[in-house]
Amino acid sequence: QVQLVQSGAEVKKPGASVKVSCKASGYTFTSYGISWVRQAPGQGLEWMGWISAYNGNTNYAQKLQGRVTMTTDTSTSTAYMELRSLRSDDTAVYYCARGGVLVSFDYWGQGTLVTVSS
Amino acid sequence: QSVLTQPPSVSGAPGQRVTISCTGSSSNIGAGYDVHWYQQLPGTAPKLLIYGNSNRPSGVPDRFSGSKSGTSASLAITGLQAEDEADYYCQSYDSSLSEKVFGGGTKLTVL
Numbered sequence: 001q002v003q004l005v006q007s008g009a010e011v012k013k014p015g016a017s018v019k020v021s022c023k024a025s026g027y028t029f030t031s032y033g034i035s036w037v038r039q040a041p042g043q044g045l046e047w048m049g050w051i052s053a054y055n056g057n058t059n060y061a062q063k064l065q066g067r068v069t070m071t072t073d074t075s076t077s078t079a080y081m082e083l084r085s086l087r088s089d090d091t092a093v094y095y096c097a098r099g100g101v102l103v104s105f106d107y108w109g110q111g112t113l114v115t116v117s118s
Numbered sequence: 119q120s121v122l123t124q125p126p127s128v129s130g131a132p133g134q135r136v137t138i139s140c141t142g143s144s145s146n147i148g149a150g151y152d153v154h155w156y157q158q159l160p161g162t163a164p165k166l167l168i169y170g171n172s173n174r175p176s177g178v179p180d181r182f183s184g185s186k187s188g189t190s191a192s193l194a195i196t197g198l199q200a201e202d203e204a205d206y207y208c209q210s211y212d213s214s215l216s217e218k219v220f221g222g223g224t225k226l227t228v229l
Contacts, residue, residue: 035218037164037220044120044205044207044220044221044222044223045156045158045164045207045209045220045223046220047209047217047218047219047220050218059216059217061217062215062217095163095164097164101211101217101218102151102152102211103152103169104152104154104166104169104170104209105154105156105164105166105209106166106169106175107166108163108164108165109163110163111163
């Protein structure tokens with residue numbers, strides 16, 4: 001069965017960076033893209049971007065351009081999302097999901113809470 | 119301000135039918151891009167409910183249905199059950215932004 005398992009919760013100080021991992025299993029990793037979505041406390045879902053696990057092409061939300069980098073390691077079927085220059089309003093649960101820019105997200109990771117606090 | 123507009127909340131009694139609207143524009147829903155719907159139960163990750171405007175993934179009850187017309191889409195839930203109490207989000211692609219976009223979410227309360 002398809003599973004996306006994310007890394008554990010993180011606490012970071014403002015200005016630091018965080019890297020969240022998302023390990024996929026149960027399907028051919030390079031056949032699907034991975035998207036990242038975040039949800040601030042009590043707020044709605046925000047699309048952060050997408051990476052093709054086939055060729056590494058990316059598409060980032062304009063709001064995060066310059067601060068976010070998405071990568072994949074096909075040898076371990078793992079996707080990564082790094083967010084730099086963290087601010088307090090980056091505090092959120094970060095989700096990875098299988099799916100691309102024009103298709104639905106059919107499987108989701110369990111979420112990773114990132115807390116940014118001094 | 120979300121690109122896709124949903125009502126903040128809807129409610130209904132058990133057994134009733136409710137609908138949740140998702141209003142977009144000519145650069146997203148109106149441009150022909152598919153609408154997808156997600157259900158998020160409290161404290162859990164979102165779950166795909168409807169894809170490609172009106173298709174249900176395996177395992178989703180046929181009480182849930184989706185439709186799309188013009189610049190809007192709708193999610194209908196019939197035979198409302200207590201377990202349907204959750205947040206619901208619509209999603210599409212916006213060609214002006216070149217980004218995937220979500221609606222602001224709708225909280226469904228089962229009375």
